[in-house]
Amino acid sequence: MGKDLKGKELGKGITQRKDGTYMARYVDKYRKRRTFYDKNLKMLKIKLEKEKYNSKYGTTLENGVTLQEWFDEFIILYKKGRVKNTTVYRIYQTFSPCKKII
Structure with missing residues (x-):
């Protein structure tokens, strides 16, 4: 579980960098690591869930x-x-x- 700069838990695969940008990582169905960055944590979580879904069920x-x-x-x-x-x-x-x- 990743943490932000204040020590708050962000969720699995999500961390906050020193510059304040949030980073999310996951491994797709082809076993490639995908990384996403965003200043807004909520938008990053939405983007991460969307990509995980597309990786698993996408065409x-x-x-x-x-x-x-x-x-x-x-x-x-x-x-x-x-x-x-x-x-x-x-x-x-x-x-x-x-x-x-x-």
Whole structure:
């Protein structure tokens, strides 16, 4: 548990630097340490929780490609023209029932 300059507990992974800036760290699902800085403790905690949630449940892959972009590329490269259109339709339905077909 980190502490601020006055000795108050801030929470797990949050500390205050000598210049008064708060720092938060956590390890994401790819085992990379992420660090955030902010002068406002409340905003830092919000940012930290948002990033933890996106790391755990987000759809962005490690290289910055979203799952939807990867799926669309996969369909175009490996399925279109090789399988029947109804198969492509069913794959899209299974992946996302609300998604329009290319």
